[in-house]
Amino acid sequence: MGDSYPEGVYIVGLGQVPVGEHWQRSLRDLAVDAMHAAMADAGVNDVDALLVGNMLAPTLSEQQHLGALVADWSGFRGVEGATIEAACASGGMALRQGFIAVRSGIHRMVVVLGVEKMTDSVNGCTAAGLAMAADGDYEAAVGLSFVAINALLMRRYMHEHGATREDFAAFAANAHRNAAGNPCAMFPRPIDVDTYLNAPIIADPINLMDSSPVADGAAALVLVDAQTATRLGKKAVRISGSAVGTDSLSLHERRSLLELDGVCLSARRALGMAGKRPDEVDFVELHDAFTIMAVLSLEASGFAEYGEGFRLGRAGEVSRAGRIPICTMGGLKARGHPVGATGVYQAVEAALQLRGEAGDCQLAGAKVGMTQNIGGSGATVVTHILEAV
């Protein structure tokens, strides 16, 4: 068949719930809405397995066991389901496990779901929950919250490389500018440099505008093998690279504070699998949980030299018109960061770009996209390469 897809794993359906504060909708409602949207997009009404990326349901919703719960609640009782957790990289890790499952030949059609419900908690504390991504014995137990961990990194980076607040402002402004065209973004409003510079400090030097927001959200993907993609006849996106790299959870154990080895390993492995160099990547949905993480991950992924990544913001190189666009639909900063769902939102957005369906956020001629989802301050890094076919 001339127009059949070559062997591989394909995204044929995607769905997302707008990121925000969903006071009227529970964890399971959000999950089912995203899952059904993705299946409708794919034009399928059956599924072999469901993999759910989630981090905080035990702490904030007093609910575990989401695989079977969502399988049942979505109308697919009996279907295999499991929860995949890797802190804030849970969504990307669920995508990774879905990719492996389709590649194995055991499943032909897998739904990958990321879901997080952070507002309206039963008894839990969000900051304490997020701190479980760090080392409980050596970081969280001494009161180091996640914003404090990132503040240490940002302060050290400013000290080592002479980066200023204005340099970081450019990353926040870029994210908000990009979010303006995304109907699922939590903060679809541009901000200017003064807004950034006048924002309240959270953990010096990190201010409110360096920080991604606590949010609710759910996003889903339908992954299939080549034969199923061909049969469905939908515009598919190929997953040509998929990899994970890890590092110590705690900052003090790392080889380097500012050179993120987990990111480097993950990006190299994914690019190698796809047979791509960094300069062949058209855009990156990266993990800007804090502006410093955008800078550090650009460097460790190979898009800038170590110590130079901060210059890409003010130079406009990370804008949608620039050399290496990032966070093209708002990123964690402005689309929002429902932690266990974020990695799936990134892949949904990359797939929209590659299908030419990103609306006001559309990049011209995007053929190769990278998504990179980070757990902790770089301890788990999941990178995927997506390509238009």
Next chain:
Amino acid sequence: MGDSYPEGVYIVGLGQVPVGEHWQRSLRDLAVDAMHAAMADAGVNDVDALLVGNMLAPTLSEQQHLGALVADWSGFRGVEGATIEAACASGGMALRQGFIAVRSGIHRMVVVLGVEKMTDSVNGCTAAGLAMAADGDYEAAVGLSFVAINALLMRRYMHEHGATREDFAAFAANAHRNAAGNPCAMFPRPIDVDTYLNAPIIADPINLMDSSPVADGAAALVLVDAQTATRLGKKAVRISGSAVGTDSLSLHERRSLLELDGVCLSARRALGMAGKRPDEVDFVELHDAFTIMAVLSLEASGFAEYGEGFRLGRAGEVSRAGRIPICTMGGLKARGHPVGATGVYQAVEAALQLRGEAGDCQLAGAKVGMTQNIGGSGATVVTHILEAV
């Protein structure tokens, strides 16, 4: 090569920490000990990926992100790692994901680890944590604990089928008798029927001797492909069947209260994959979290007619000398039930039987074993068929 293994997924290493109350050892200590034991058993010092089955670390240890944490702590910083959760079936589900990963060809050597630390909690409540395996909105929120859920099932079963306390006593006694030969069992002491009948009631009709104990533990497996198994030259155990079935989390939504559809689906799928009938299975490591679950899962797996399973205990059919031995090294009841680790302990024990290394617990001529790990009261069921090669 005449003695090379045929294509498939093989267990070539196994390790376990004795189940019990490990007041002096943390979650990560237990995890690393089991992982290193499995790798030493396999004779390997490298690994492609680590999959960690765990349920309660967020609630009891205030720690998530165990994939990267254990990868680092065990000396394998950088290696891919993820946490797999499916309530009390987390260990079995980690094995399932490891099986899929090796089958995919993406990884050739995967460590599957199950770990749970239930004593010495930071702030959490064990019963509240376990209730997150049930439906939070419709069961746990109204105060239905896990033992209460099982009490409803047991009471209904006694009413429908005329089973007596003496019938259930036989399952508890069998588990304890079998544990006596297992150096890793928490309660390696036989009990008699009077001990059972005089045990304190927890949630009528469930008494202390119907119930598996809260415990700490960790167990690990090294999974490899055929080529690696051949190269290592170890006595390998083949995973010939692997499957998951699910059902609603809440009891009231199910087709039947006593016919566990998740178990039936899971067992049929796994047996079908292995090409085996129930009567070709030599023994079953089943999920006797409560004695009623042993009875219900024997029936739904096809080893007894519905409503007849309770007779197998007093008839001696589930003893090591019987027609269908269960819990050959003590089961959840007497080996202990460190929830997220249990599914891996089951596979370790089945592999020991198939390697002929089960010591005082050894079955004569065991060639085909089944392991079945259940999350919730039957909502996630993971079944594996293991065969001697």
